[in-house]
Amino acid sequence: MRPKDIKKYEAIVTSSIELVTKIGFSNISMHKIAQQSNISPGTIYIHFKNKNDLFEKIYDKIREEASDGSLEGIRDIPEDNIEQLFKTTWKNSLQYYLDHPNYIDYREKFEQTPLMDKMSTKVYEIEIFLKKMLNKGIKNRIIKNLPIPMLISFSYTPIVTLLRMHVKGTYTLDDQQILEACNLAWRVIEL
Amino acid sequence: MRPKDIKKYEAIVTSSIELVTKIGFSNISMHKIAQQSNISPGTIYIHFKNKNDLFEKIYDKIREEASDGSLEGIRDIPEDNIEQLFKTTWKNSLQYYLDHPNYIDYREKFEQTPLMDKMSTKVYEIEIFLKKMLNKGIKNRIIKNLPIPMLISFSYTPIVTLLRMHVKGTYTLDDQQILEACNLAWRVIEL
Numbered sequence: 001m002r003p004k005d006i007k008k009y010e011a012i013v014t015s016s017i018e019l020v021t022k023i024g025f026s027n028i029s030m031h032k033i034a035q036q037s038n039i040s041p042g043t044i045y046i047h048f049k050n051k052n053d054l055f056e057k058i059y060d061k062i063r064e065e066a067s068d069g070s071l072e073g074i075r076d077i078p079e080d081n082i083e084q085l086f087k088t089t090w091k092n093s094l095q096y097y098l099d100h101p102n103y104i105d106y107r108e109k110f111e112q113t114p115l116m117d118k119m120s121t122k123v124y125e126i127e128i129f130l131k132k133m134l135n136k137g138i139k140n141r142i143i144k145n146l147p148i149p150m151l152i153s154f155s156y157t158p159i160v161t162l163l164r165m166h167v168k169g170t171y172t173l174d175d176q177q178i179l180e181a182c183n184l185a186w187r188v189i190e191l
Numbered sequence: 192m193r194p195k196d197i198k199k200y201e202a203i204v205t206s207s208i209e210l211v212t213k214i215g216f217s218n219i220s221m222h223k224i225a226q227q228s229n230i231s232p233g234t235i236y237i238h239f240k241n242k243n244d245l246f247e248k249i250y251d252k253i254r255e256e257a258s259d260g261s262l263e264g265i266r267d268i269p270e271d272n273i274e275q276l277f278k279t280t281w282k283n284s285l286q287y288y289l290d291h292p293n294y295i296d297y298r299e300k301f302e303q304t305p306l307m308d309k310m311s312t313k314v315y316e317i318e319i320f321l322k323k324m325l326n327k328g329i330k331n332r333i334i335k336n337l338p339i340p341m342l343i344s345f346s347y348t349p350i351v352t353l354l355r356m357h358v359k360g361t362y363t364l365d366d367q368q369i370l371e372a373c374n375l376a377w378r379v380i381e382l
Contacts, residue, residue, distance in 0.1 A: 024304055109303045113215055113217065114217075114218075146375065147368070149353070149356055149362040150353070152352075153353050154379065157352045158345045158348060158349065161348045162344050165340055171338070171340040177341070181344075184335075184379070188345065188379050
């Protein structure tokens with residue numbers, strides 16, 4: 001894409017996420033997206049086949065970026081330092097969505113639409129990494145010998161619950177709270 | 192309501208939940224609900240002002256019933272036995288949604304629609320109970336002195352994550368798993 005086109009592409013994506021956050025998926029149309037982004041429907045259709053294609057590509061972009069963000073700095077940590085690997089990905093993951101507050105809302109809304117059926121087969125790098133790391137931790141007797149989905153439900157998924165409250169303003173995550181939550185998440189899974 | 196009307200009311204509610212689970216909120220209409228429940232639109236409008244009124248009443252019914260279900264047997268437990276109170280409400284809450292697998296899906300989908308803005312001010316009995324119990328546990332040095340939203344995010348909300356996987360079939364909760372998860376939830380918040 002030319003720089004000009006990249007700029008337009010970004011504007012369409014940003015406007016669509018804003019609109020979904022504001023009015024939800026039920027009430028959205030390509031017309032509204034065109035208005036919000038100030039880009040003609042014709043240009044939007046150059047980049048996206050249709051509304052669903054646009055929504056799916058945005059979801060995938062968010063998940064990809066969040067996955068990359070969560071894995072930042074991981075290569076500098078020794079492979080057998082499970083605690084540091086866990087805490088780094090945990091804090092990275094929270095931080096990514098704190099930096100993009102609209103994204104967690106878009107992600108949660110999207111996952112409750114029928115569009116998710118198609119997307120749910122894709123596995124992101126962070127998921128593969130976490131699974132491998134937790135299994136290694138279990139083997140090395142550092143992490144509780146419980147099923148991986150249970151370990152993730154009690155340590156990693158609460159990030160989403162905390163973020164949801166933070167974004168809504170019912171509970172504020174400051175640096176101290178994040179540190180406490182991260183330590184709690186580790187103690188949950190630590191043997 | 193006459194027994195005949197109660198039966199119709201229940202049929203409308205059950206059919207609506209089934210439809211939402213199948214096609215989501217975006218694609219639903221009163222016409223489709225009438226077809227699915229085999230009840231005339233005229234009769235539906237006797238009980239519900241409009242589609243949103245119907246959806247809100249169903250959500251409220253699910254939350255009320257889940258709250259009542261979670262608090263079952265609580266009165267027989269001594270007030271200062273925080274562990275038993277926690278574990279009972281935890282298992283009750285999971286069991287309620289295991290018994291009504293469509294309800295968790297309806298609840299999660301509803302909470303991602305703009306209709307939730309209006310409903311989010313209502314506080315259910317179980318929420319008041321949990322908050323009071325956790326505060327008492329903190330005061331009596333039985334539960335970790337952490338903010339209530341954090342305690343709930345790490346102990347109570349994983350129920351939803353586990354249920355979501357169970358309903359989708361990606362992870363199966365049997366009695367042993369439920370016991371392990373409940374014990375883990377308690378250890379998370381125990382001082």
